[in-house]
Amino acid sequence: MPGAAELLSSVFGFSEFRPGQAEIVDAVMAGQHTLAIMPTGGGKSLCFQLPALCRDGVTVVISPLIALMRDQVRGLREAGVAAGALTSGNTEEETEEVFRALDEGVLKLLYMAPERLSAGGTLNLLRRIGVSLIAVDEAHCVSQWGHDFRPDYLRIGELRRSLNVPLAAFTATADAETRAEIVTRLFDGVQPETFLRGFDRPNIHLAFEVKDSPRRQILDFADARKGQSGIVYCGTRAKTESLAAALREAGHSACHYHGGMEAEPRREVEARFQREDGLIVVATVAFGMGVDKPDIRWVAHADLPKSIEGYYQEIGRAGRDGAPAETLTLYGPEDIRLRRSQIDESPAPAERRAADHARLNALLGLAEALTCRRQTLLGYFGEEAQPCGTCDLCDRPAEAFDGTEAVRKALSAILRTGEYFGAGHLIDILTGNGTDKVKARSHDALPTFGVGREFDRRQWQAIFRQMMGHDLVRPDPERHGALRMTEAARPILRGEAGIELRRDTIRKASSARPAVK
Ligand code: ADP
Ligand code: ZN
Numbered sequence: 001m002p003g004a005a006e007l008l009s010s011v012f013g014f015s016e017f018r019p020g021q022a023e024i025v026d027a028v029m030a031g032q033h034t035l036a037i038m039p040t041g042g043g044k045s046l047c048f049q050l051p052a053l054c055r056d057g058v059t060v061v062i063s064p065l066i067a068l069m070r071d072q073v074r075g076l077r078e079a080g081v082a083a084g085a086l087t088s089g090n091t092e093e094e095t096e097e098v099f100r101a102l103d104e105g106v107l108k109l110l111y112m113a114p115e116r117l118s119a120g121g122t123l124n125l126l127r128r129i130g131v132s133l134i135a136v137d138e139a140h141c142v143s144q145w146g147h148d149f150r151p152d153y154l155r156i157g158e159l160r161r162s163l164n165v166p167l168a169a170f171t172a173t174a175d176a177e178t179r180a181e182i183v184t185r186l187f188d189g190v191q192p193e194t195f196l197r198g199f200d201r202p203n204i205h206l207a208f209e210v211k212d213s214p215r216r217q218i219l220d221f222a223d224a225r226k227g228q229s230g231i232v233y234c235g236t237r238a239k240t241e242s243l244a245a246a247l248r249e250a251g252h253s254a255c256h257y258h259g260g261m262e263a264e265p266r267r268e269v270e271a272r273f274q275r276e277d278g279l280i281v282v283a284t285v286a287f288g289m290g291v292d293k294p295d296i297r298w299v300a301h302a303d304l305p306k307s308i309e310g311y312y313q314e315i316g317r318a319g320r321d322g323a324p325a326e327t328l329t330l331y332g333p334e335d336i337r338l339r340r341s342q343i344d345e346s347p348a349p350a351e352r353r354a355a356d357h358a359r360l361n362a363l364l365g366l367a368e369a370l371t372c373r374r375q376t377l378l379g380y381f382g383e384e385a386q387p388c389g390t391c392d393l394c395d396r397p398a399e400a401f402d403g404t405e406a407v408r409k410a411l412s413a414i415l416r417t418g419e420y421f422g423a424g425h426l427i428d429i430l431t432g433n434g435t436d437k438v439k440a441r442s443h444d445a446l447p448t449f450g451v452g453r454e455f456d457r458r459q460w461q462a463i464f465r466q467m468m469g470h471d472l473v474r475p476d477p478e479r480h481g482a483l484r485m486t487e488a489a490r491p492i493l494r495g496e497a498g499i500e501l502r503r504d505t506i507r508k509a510s511s512a513r514p515a516v517k
Helices: 004-010 021-029 044-054 066-078 092-103 114-118 122-128 151-163 176-187 214-223 237-249 263-275 308-315 333-345 350-367 373-380 404-416 423-430 436-440 457-469 487-493 504-510
Strands: 034-037 058-062 083-086 109-112 131-136 167-171 193-196 208-210 230-233 253-257 279-283 298-301 325-331 400-402 473-475 483-485 500-502
Touching: 004 021, 004 044, 021 034, 021 044, 021 193, 034 176, 044 058, 044 066, 044 131, 044 167, 066 083, 066 109, 083 092, 109 114, 114 122, 114 151, 122 151, 131 151, 151 176, 167 176, 214 230, 214 237, 214 298, 214 325, 230 237, 237 253, 237 279, 253 263, 263 279, 298 308, 308 325, 308 350, 308 373, 325 350, 333 350, 333 457, 333 473, 350 373, 350 457, 404 423, 404 457, 404 473, 404 483, 404 487, 423 436, 423 457, 457 473, 457 500, 483 487
Parallel strands: 034 167, 034 193, 058 109, 058 131, 083 109, 131 167, 208 325, 230 279, 230 298, 253 279, 298 325
Antiparallel strands: 400 500, 473 483
16 A cells, blocks of 8 residues: 555655644544644645545545535546545436445445435435445534534534534634634534644744855854754755755764655764754655754755745744744755756656646745735735745835846747747847857847846846746746746746846845955
């Protein structure tokens, strides 16, 4: 039987769990009664669908919304999972097909509208087919005092008692009274394993910086937090070793950790980190799963993580004790290039790669955000939030400027040169820099030559980086370094849409700090 992580990727096509999912999946898989309160869009359905595949027998899913049930059944079937629904919206054939699959013992998930529970014969049917888990979506519908009360939900407790199987209840409604009512009605008052989590971790300060002199930036960040336990995540194994050495040289207590190390030294690092105060572990993402240290005071990313989920999970290791913790994520055009090419080169099917690009885009959107990062981050997970006051953009609002003209010029340079060149050459053209390469290709004769002199080289680099961040241009996987325009850029090129860019990152890049302090 494949493990949860493998099913997550092979069946659902996700490379990692969303916040909170892994713990809930574990509990449900282990057959515990569970109550999970997750924000809408947080990914609740996976928390019963995945365990349903690992457990013997059928998982019965009670859900109040027929359209939603049908969507989920369709999605599961497309992923090759035997799922069916018994609802009043069924055609006769659909219902017959469900019964046939039940008789053959192949159905894994049976969706059912609550009304069905009061229909004669349902209990006998469910007894006969070997139900091993009951999942209840929108569990707050059992609350008589709420807006969504569904009287038929009151029968679920009885169903659980009579089948005597674990029950997993899910809802986005978190208030304490509703919770208590769910516990009373679905679990006969016996407290289930409860997961209550919005995604916000308000004690964690969020910050991004454009890579300028990256090693210096990490050292500065660590210096300001000397003696505190922290993690630095790096994109490569080699970098964990060199950066750990640089930190030690700067007087820090630091060691490296990556998946290429033997089990024994890895365990040693984990044990040291747990035990010692003020140790810095410089690691790849291999470090973290087994780490349960509540007082990690900071997490830095020396390279851009691969997705917004990964980012959230990694920064989330800081400040589990609830005390203030700080994070810093560095990124630059090379990171974007690397992450894009990793996705392009993966053997995953095309839709999966497209989804991975979209998830990377979400992270880049966060990196290039103009307003509160927490709002952007939580918004991605479907949670609304007020400006947080504990992120770099709340501390110091970003200055935006209308970048439409600049972006159009850049796009025009890309198109007029056949989408064949990288940012360096394009910037030469825009700034009117007649290099040998420019002259050899007669690019100094283009109408675009020299039209971007209002920005200097570093400013153009920042504009190109932001264009990559907004997914207006992508590196061409076939031609190293060459930038191609994406569909998203078309409205800007045609003058149908404008775009705001950040000023501060540009200014910062141009006021280059001294290499050595
Ligand atoms: P909820 O029922 O909590 O509102 P859903 O279960 O419908 O949320 O999931 C919301 C969205 O999140 C869906 O589009 C789903 O495909 C996506 N999703 C769920 N889990 C993951 C994951 N681990 N990685 C990426 N996307 C996910
Ligand atoms: Zn904020």
